[in-house]
Ligand SMILES: Nc1ncnc2c1ncn2[C@@H]1O[C@H](COP(=O)(O)OP(=O)(O)OP(=O)(O)O)[C@@H](O)[C@H]1O
Ligand code: SF4
Ligand code: SF4
């Protein structure tokens with residue numbers, strides 16, 4: 001593009017209130033130029049979605065209210081338009097894509113109808129014309145066999161394909177602006193990369209401006225031209241992506257950037273974290289809202305800071321940005337990572353899985369043949385005492401089933417699980433009961449795994465009672481306080497109920513409950529996945545500290561490759577029930593051998609625009625095959641960039657390519 | 673689809689068999705039988721021989737198993753036996769009353785749907801406003817006021833102001849359509865009102881749920897006019913749960929119109945049922961229960977078919 005692009009959208013002093021009290025968006029302002037991509041980042045509840053919905057005038061009726069603001073779009077003031085005029089604009093000039101592809105399409109209308117609807121409403125196209133355009137649109141978003149697909153219903157599409165359909169709907173009338181609210185948060189990382197590449201490509205080719213709402217800093221770095229950072233309903237910093245990532249001028253942005261685990265860097269230190277929690281919007285501090293968590297807060301921070309232009313050309317809402325720019329105030333460097341209790345000659349083996357398989361029958365019914373899902377296929381691996389084995393893979397690859405097998409929540413179909421040399425699948429009941437104590441779990445969703453009618457204290461106390469670990473109420477109370485202290489909860493939290501806690505605090509309760517059993521092995525199943533970046537860092541640090549103090553062994557199941565890189569000592573990659581690659585953490589990230597590991601690592605963006613600019617990510621095509629009918633031969637061959645005919649006929653066994661580095665691929669050559 | 677329907681119909685057989693066994697033996701648990709009622713009702717002394725003779729005539733002297741097998745054999749040839757009270761074939765007795773009840777249930781259902789859909793929709797769309805409140809009063813009235821009482825009220829008003837009395841016998845719709853209509857409309861409205869109250873509340877809550885769905889937000893974001901969003905995107909989804917209730921409630925009405933039939937002097941199956949119970953007329957009760965069961969199962973099947981027609985996620989399997 002030549003010269004400065006014209007301004008397309010200008011938002012000024014936008015405030016939205018819910019229930020007349022809670023300001024979910026407070027004095028937000030930004031601009032978007034034609035054809036550019038603005039990313040809006042911030043933690044959960046910071047007001048990103050409400051901002052997006054309010055631009056579209058889609059706030060829930062009767063609940064949300066505009067308290068102030070102007071939204072000029074293409075010469076019109078959107079807040080002054082009549083509902084009818086606004087309807088004409090929506091879907092025609094501004095389109096919106098939402099987070100949940102599974103629920104964002106009407107289940108009882110055909111895909112074709114839903115794509116053609118805006119064409120008919122806004123452009124007045126009739127049947128055949130609209131259909132021809134719909135076919136064209138599906139082609140544009142990479143859905144083949146479009147003619148036939150138009151007559152299908154949403155449930156016949158995978159999540160990634162539905163999001164493509166949403167994009168097709170958005171593109172239908174050649175909009176000038178697309179607002180995408182977390183468009184890939186619900187999708188697997190390889191599909192996320194496909195969708196975002198597609199959106200970026202289309203926005204460039206068709207000159208569409210994009211507002212990309214996300215909490216993933218890697219996505220911002222890879223795709224955004226400019227960034228606005230939201231904190232507690234306000235924008236605290238904005239600027240070009242390069243400037244904000246390289247030279248942040250607000251302590252919150254600085255903290256965020258430091259607290260994300262990095263995929264591209266070996267870990268040396270504990271994660272830096274932003275301590276504390278975001279404020280409750282209903283009674284937020286009157287001055288700088290970040291002050292209670294800010295390491296640089298001073299007396300004058302009780303006055304609300306305004307956005308002012310900084311040396312980088314961006315805006316920052318911090319009284320001390322000049323000192324930050326001058327480097328006169330600095331963050332304390334992160335503490336070194338706690339030493340691990342690993343023996344010098346490699347850890348002693350604590351757990352060993354041998355050819356472990358688990359199949360499920362699904363869709364059983366009168367006169368119906370059940371399908372077989374091979375959730376876990378022939379998995380063999382070993383875990384050393386005191387280490388953290390990271391287990392990564394996309395949804396449905398069998399990670400959680402493997403965890404459940406180890407926990408004894410599922411019976412294996414075949415194979416053995418040995419804990420300290422004893423096969424626990426064949427152990428007598430009494431023995432199993434004891435093992436149950438030794439192997440504990442921390443789940444992803446702390447809320448649904450805690451009984452809402454029990455206080456935190458009784459939740460943590462329960463296992464003590466059930467297993468008779470402490471006799472007498474006094475001893476148990478003592479132990480509960482000790483456990484709460486260990487996971488960083490104040491003793492008075494024992495009186496609270498789960499709904500009175502934040503997500504991070506609930507996760508701490510889950511950890512305390514697991515620790516109550518004095519386990520030796522903990523399965524962490526997506527234990528930090530539901531948490532915001534700053535809270536996630538706190539929990540990761542807690543887990544690492546506990547591991548060092550108590551000599552715990554972790555099986556850390558996650559889909560976030562960066563988190564796994566930070567916390568693990570070794571990493572196993574799973575795909576459709578099978579282990580594709582296992583190696584030491586640094587080896588697998590620095591030199592992945594298996595083609596699947598390579599595309600997985602490429603798909604995940606790194607929070608650094610400089611690096612992202614130089615990367616040309618390989619994007620895998622296609623969807624994950626259904627685990628009901630996995631491809632024959634190498635299960636990855638349908639998506640593998642280097643697959644050949646041979647791969648269809650052979651099920652590759654994991655081979656030790658280098659010492660301690662296993663890969664299940666026939667194309668990987670043994671290396672010295 | 674025909675294969676699916678055939679399979680469903682076949683699956684009716686075990687269900688109905690179960691119902692048959694259950695009713696047959698449950699009836700026999702209750703002390704007393706038709707002979708006692710019939711002969712003692714006159715008040716006079718009846719000789720034990722006469723009672724025994726009557727028992728033999730009705731086959732009540734056989735063992736339970738034999739009686740049951742007899743009855744079963746009849747069912748498989750669609751012969752439900754004769755009424756123990758009147759001696760006429762059960763099937764014929766039911767058939768002569770069925771049409772009245774069926775018509776009343778059908779009309780009540782139609783009326784209910786026509787009242788409930790707009791009421792439910794309006795109260796959902798104008799939630800928390802006066803309109804919603806008015807609808808709430810109407811529906812709570814329908815739920816709280818017993819329908820026999822409303823029925824009597826309606827009847828008294830008709831008598832007082834229109835000098836209308838319910839006709840003695842059923843007027844066939846083919847012979848005198850207007851006469852039939854005036855006869856059936858009042859009971860149908862009384863029943864339909866209560867039915868609509870249940871339905872309207874269901875539709876209200878279901879529509880409120882649907883309006884919160886992500887796909888409604890998508891439709892609005894596409895610029896679909898507000899009215900189309902409701903008619904096309906929301907209502908169809910919201911009515912899905914109502915289909916089940918309509919089907920089951922309709923089936924229930926076939927057996928459940930007892931009181932209304934009494935009030936409006938309709939000679940329907942409800943009345944027949946009461947009489948059969950009073951008389952300990954086992955064969956008649958068995959026949960009626962079997963008919964109710966068939967209607968329930970058929971109503972269920974029709975509900976499932978409608979569901980599958982509206983909702984593409986449901987496949988015939
Ligand atoms: N319909 C509503 N009624 C009342 N409060 C609401 C409503 N919708 C959102 N809020 C509140 O507005 C604030 C901002 O919410 P918003 O959904 O914009 O956050 P977000 O930044 O999009 O978070 P996330 O990352 O979780 O999507 C929150 O405190 C939320 O509780
Ligand atoms: S204004 Fe003060 S409290 Fe707020 S971010 Fe800046 S230094 Fe921290
Ligand atoms: S075996 Fe073939 S298909 Fe499988 S990963 Fe290796 S190259 Fe790809």
Ligand SMILES: [Mg+2]
Pocket residue numbers: 048049050181182
């Ligand atoms: Mg959101």
